[in-house]
Amino acid sequence: xxxxxxxxxxxxxxxxxxxxxxxxxxxxxxxxxxxxxxxxxxxxxxxxxxxxxxxxxxxxxxxxxxxxxxxxxxxxxxxxxxxxxxxxxxxxxxxxxxxxxxxxxxxxxxxxxxxxxxxxxxxxxxxxxxxxxxxxxxxxxxxxxxxxxxxxx
Numbered sequence: 001x002x003x004x005x006x007x008x009x010x011x012x013x014x015x016x017x018x019x020x021x022x023x024x025x026x027x028x029x030x031x032x033x034x035x036x037x038x039x040x041x042x043x044x045x046x047x048x049x050x051x052x053x054x055x056x057x058x059x060x061x062x063x064x065x066x067x068x069x070x071x072x073x074x075x076x077x078x079x080x081x082x083x084x085x086x087x088x089x090x091x092x093x094x095x096x097x098x099x100x101x102x103x104x105x106x107x108x109x110x111x112x113x114x115x116x117x118x119x120x121x122x123x124x125x126x127x128x129x130x131x132x133x134x135x136x137x138x139x140x141x142x143x144x145x146x147x148x149x150x151x152x153x
Contacts, residue, residue, distance in 0.1 A: 002074065003066035010136035012075040012129050015085045015114050018093030019064040024051050029083040030114075067096040073103035073150065075132045077125060079112030105132075105149035 002011050017023045026036045040047045040058075051058050059065060076094050078087040087108060094106040107128065109121045116122045131143040141147065 002072040003063055003069045006071055008072045010073045010075075010133055012077070012132060013090070013093075014077045014125075015079065015082055015087075016076065016090055016093065017063075017085055018067075018089050018096075020045070020062050021051065021058055022092075023085070023089060024058070026086065064092060064096055067093065067102070068100055070097065070100075070102050073132075073136050075105050075107070075129065077107040077109070077128075079114060079116060080108050080110045081112060082114045084114040103150040105146060 002008055020040065023036055024040055028034055028036060037050065039045055041050055042048070047054060047057050047061070049057070074093075074097060076090045078085070078090040080087045090106060091108075094104055097104040107125065109116060109118075109125075112118065112121055116125060128143075128145070131140075132146060134140040135143055135146045
């Protein structure tokens with residue numbers, strides 16, 4: 001969404017899909033080995049057609065290909081053991097944003113899946129999201145991890 005509008009002053013994305021074309025050809029590790037094509041063609045993403053039938057819709061809606069349009073600071077997080085969305089989807093987006101010198105920070109929780117299960121990680125993520133929005137929306141510049149992480153030096 002933040003690649004399509006400048007409406008937001010800050011954003012956070014957890015276990016997000018940044019390259020929908022790559023994810024279209026992903027094989028789920030969530031119990032049933034099947035491609036993720038169905039999510040785009042008839043379910044969650046509502047594109048309604050295959051990549052080959054509506055290629056322009058996939059290109060237009062691919063966050064990774066639109067990263068250059070982002071001006072909103074973005075906090076990304078993912079569980080490294082995510083069986084639904086490979087954590088490399090978030091890493092790819094983070095690398096694109098850093099290459100473009102866009103303010104962003106990436107958090108990876110090494111032993112977590114799609115949803116954080118460990119209370120310590122849930123608390124850490126909640127605190128960091130609050131600090132992220134306080135930093136960019138309220139001007140509270142007390143979280144050094146944000147200042148250090150979003151520096152483009």
